[in-house]
Amino acid sequence: MIDVHSISFRYQKDWVLQDISFQVGKGEFIGVIGPNGSGKTTLLKILYRLLSPQQGEVLFELAPLKRMSRTDIAKRIAVVAQETYPLFPFQVIEIVLMGRSPYLGYLMFESEKDLEIAKKAMEWTEILSLSERPIDELSGGERKRVFIARALAQEPEVILLDEPTTNLDIHHQIEFLDLILSLNRERGLTIVMATHDMNIASEFCDRLILLREGRIYKMGAPQEVITKETIETVYGCDVWVDQNPVSGMPRISLLRKGVHEIEAVGRDRIGTE
Amino acid sequence: MNILTRKKVIVISILLGILLGLVILFSIMVGSVKVKPLRSITILFQSILGLKGAGTETERAIILSLRVPRALLAGLVGAGLSVSGAIFQALLRNPLADPYILGVSSGAAVGAIIAILMGLSTLSIGLPLASFIGALLTIFIVFNFGKQDGKIHPNTLLLAGVIIGSFLSALIMFFISISQKEELHTIIFWLMGDFSFSNPQAVYMISPYIFFGFIFLYLRARQLNLILSGEESALQMGVDVERLKLISYLLASLITAASVSVCGLIGFVGLIVPHSVRLIFGPDHRLLLPSSALIGASFLIASDTFARTLLAPTELPVGVITAAFGGPFFIYLLRTRKVVKTL
Numbered sequence: 001m002i003d004v005h006s007i008s009f010r011y012q013k014d015w016v017l018q019d020i021s022f023q024v025g026k027g028e029f030i031g032v033i034g035p036n037g038s039g040k041t042t043l044l045k046i047l048y049r050l051l052s053p054q055q056g057e058v059l060f061e062l063a064p065l066k067r068m069s070r071t072d073i074a075k076r077i078a079v080v081a082q083e084t085y086p087l088f089p090f091q092v093i094e095i096v097l098m099g100r101s102p103y104l105g106y107l108m109f110e111s112e113k114d115l116e117i118a119k120k121a122m123e124w125t126e127i128l129s130l131s132e133r134p135i136d137e138l139s140g141g142e143r144k145r146v147f148i149a150r151a152l153a154q155e156p157e158v159i160l161l162d163e164p165t166t167n168l169d170i171h172h173q174i175e176f177l178d179l180i181l182s183l184n185r186e187r188g189l190t191i192v193m194a195t196h197d198m199n200i201a202s203e204f205c206d207r208l209i210l211l212r213e214g215r216i217y218k219m220g221a222p223q224e225v226i227t228k229e230t231i232e233t234v235y236g237c238d239v240w241v242d243q244n245p246v247s248g249m250p251r252i253s254l255l256r257k258g259v260h261e262i263e264a265v266g267r268d269r270i271g272t273e
Numbered sequence: 274m275n276i277l278t279r280k281k282v283i284v285i286s287i288l289l290g291i292l293l294g295l296v297i298l299f300s301i302m303v304g305s306v307k308v309k310p311l312r313s314i315t316i317l318f319q320s321i322l323g324l325k326g327a328g329t330e331t332e333r334a335i336i337l338s339l340r341v342p343r344a345l346l347a348g349l350v351g352a353g354l355s356v357s358g359a360i361f362q363a364l365l366r367n368p369l370a371d372p373y374i375l376g377v378s379s380g381a382a383v384g385a386i387i388a389i390l391m392g393l394s395t396l397s398i399g400l401p402l403a404s405f406i407g408a409l410l411t412i413f414i415v416f417n418f419g420k421q422d423g424k425i426h427p428n429t430l431l432l433a434g435v436i437i438g439s440f441l442s443a444l445i446m447f448f449i450s451i452s453q454k455e456e457l458h459t460i461i462f463w464l465m466g467d468f469s470f471s472n473p474q475a476v477y478m479i480s481p482y483i484f485f486g487f488i489f490l491y492l493r494a495r496q497l498n499l500i501l502s503g504e505e506s507a508l509q510m511g512v513d514v515e516r517l518k519l520i521s522y523l524l525a526s527l528i529t530a531a532s533v534s535v536c537g538l539i540g541f542v543g544l545i546v547p548h549s550v551r552l553i554f555g556p557d558h559r560l561l562l563p564s565s566a567l568i569g570a571s572f573l574i575a576s577d578t579f580a581r582t583l584l585a586p587t588e589l590p591v592g593v594i595t596a597a598f599g600g601p602f603f604i605y606l607l608r609t610r611k612v613v614k615t616l
Contacts, residue, residue: 048509050505050508050509069511070508070511070512070513071511072511073511074509074510074511075511078509079509081505081506081509084502084503084505084506085502086498086501086502086556087362087363087366087367087368087501087502087556088368088501088551088556089556090498090501090555090556090557091275091555093275093276094276094277094498094555094557097276098498098499098502098510099510101495101496101499101510101511101512102510102511104495106492108279108494108495108559109277109278109279109559110276115276132275154510
């Protein structure tokens, strides 16, 4: 579906991304992970052409992204980025209806059909009851849902998520990610999510792309990418990797300086026995 | 579900249009020279229908050549300033923005003052023309400084506008300090906003800018809603952000230039009318722009009517009235409702 073909990108002089190539299949749930400044957000911005790479190109279903019109991109790729709100307080329904914008062209007002689509998106995200509330009166978790609903109202094939779970407590994190996962599994939406939380990436994503200093360090299933050696090399800190006892997916535990030498080694023995 | 529909916009616009009509009628009925209120109306409608009859020659001159053009001019300027204020607030994502924020008004003032000092203000069109040219030059300069690699950066544009505005203010003070006493009065009144120069030519001169400016901005009302969430967010919705910004900034600046050129710097209207309308009708530009235009027009006509009748035959600068009445009303709205997001 998305074919990223050896792209490199720089803002000024230094390359922020170098020679990145990967493919995203239809219906995949991809996680992009990597340390601060490794280029995650830049990569997402290139995927919806907020930025254009100086080298290489991005193909969307075999067509070059750079030849697609802005509205065409908005009809197929929706973005839920780090939070931005309207300067003045709009109601929830008004924000969700803004997702219909790419389909309206020069029309000034949304049709009944647009309203139906927006309502459906609000139903899936369970915010129908909030529809006339001003956006600034909602909680962080509710607001996230509003922006997902707006993205769904775009009827996209792909949703790009940039750090969607920061500022959410664990209840809202799980709730949000379960929603994304169900959209992925039940409605076949392709998801590309940039995140700092490797345990979340490991639990929810089919495949991970690990970036380091603007290059792909490793790519593959969570089991292949999230290993003690890889994470320690890329992030330069001590971690402990085992399995989530319930799901069996890789799980990272952070280690205090010096702790691993005593406790972790002991645990390792228990594990291998 | 309570969403904005075409019907709602049309109904509200018609109601506000009726209000505007009533305000215009009121404003031509009163004035320092007594013309019977009913006779004023008769004269107006007869002249619209191309009839002659009621009233003496003097009365007809007062109504048709003084009060009507003045009301129309105040209406156009009120609408223009309110709409361009709303646009600048949206584009700069700044609730404090007003039509004068990019220095257009200072350019207009320099043009006007030069015209006054050269004695051009006695010509009916000399003063507005000079001030319009001053404003256009300022727009040109500010936009050239505010652009970087072909793109408009709101903060750069804002800084360019503020700095060029300050430079022009220095020029204004310089001119004031060297001007004679007679000129000084004209200059000060112009700087405070004044409709006493109104004439029919001024109405013809500025109405195309304000009408067409409004129409082209209104076509982008939905996109302006999107840009309130930021440029990236608008772009994600398929908006050609650079084009939207360029067209909207230029149109709003042109509307401001045209408005200021005929009456000087009327403060406050462009700031509080859009905010008040948002508090009443919500922030959606599809309703905000027409209702700001109509309410702004009514407000400024009403203020100007007070300005010329309150201490008649002495006229007050209309800016005194807009601030004196608008300020407390706005504080009231501010106390009862929420202006901007409280995140």
